[in-house]
Amino acid sequence: MDEAQTGIGRTGRVFAFEEDGVVPDILALSKTLGCGLPLASVSTTAEIEAGCAKAGFLWLTTHLNDPLTAAVGAKVLEIVARDHVAEKAAERGEQLRQGLLRLQQKYWCIGDVRGQGLLQAIEIISNVKTKGPGSELGQAVSDRALELGLSCNVVNLPGMGGVFRLAPPVTVSAEEIDTGLDILDRAFDSVLQAKGL
Ligand SMILES: Cc1ncc(COP(=O)(O)O)c(C=O)c1O
Structure with missing residues (x-):
């Protein structure tokens, strides 16, 4: 599920899928997650991730797991919860x-x-x-x-x-x-x- 535009509070839920009562297998976030910094994320299960690794899926390297932007994303999620965004x-x-x-x-x-x-x-x-x-x-x-x-x-x-x-x-x-x-x-x-x- 792509929540690049809908995710992190915009629709009145932290994620739009909550409104529909479903849990995605794979969740993509971008835009507001980095609050202006270039940050996107993919969240999935350990099982699906293991399948991706086995199949050799690889998209980017240099900024993969970049700690600076990841820290910003974690802070955004913290503030969204703290301030009831x-x-x-x-x-x-x-x-x-x-x-x-x-x-x-x-x-x-x-x-x-x-x-x-x-x-x-x-x-x-x-x-x-x-x-x-x-x-x-x-x-x-x-x-x-x-x-x-x-x-x-x-x-x-x-x-x-x-x-x-x-x-x-x-x-x-x-x-x-x-x-x-x-x-x-x-x-x-x-x-x-x-x-x-
Ligand atoms: C719904 C949606 N998904 C994905 C993207 C692309 O995101 P990114 O630029 O982080 O690859 C956009 C960008 O406009 C978007 O609107």
């Missing part, structure tokens, strides 16, 4: 989700709101009946939000403006979520008005 992400995520659902009531072009914890997405549509993707509209809202001070779309590539992936820091405050929602509200409002939609 996952529980706080669940609370802030619910606040974000409720705010996005309010925006969905207000703006016809928000077709769907989905996600877990502090990993939420809003789908921008161009037509209420067909629910076809509203990439251009999404791009315009994302650009306007940035002008107003909010970087809200993690993946901002041509053709991918139809779904905003929102992933605020797991340490985000309630006030910051409110500010972000307010900016998004203003961005939707001004873009729809400017386009006469």
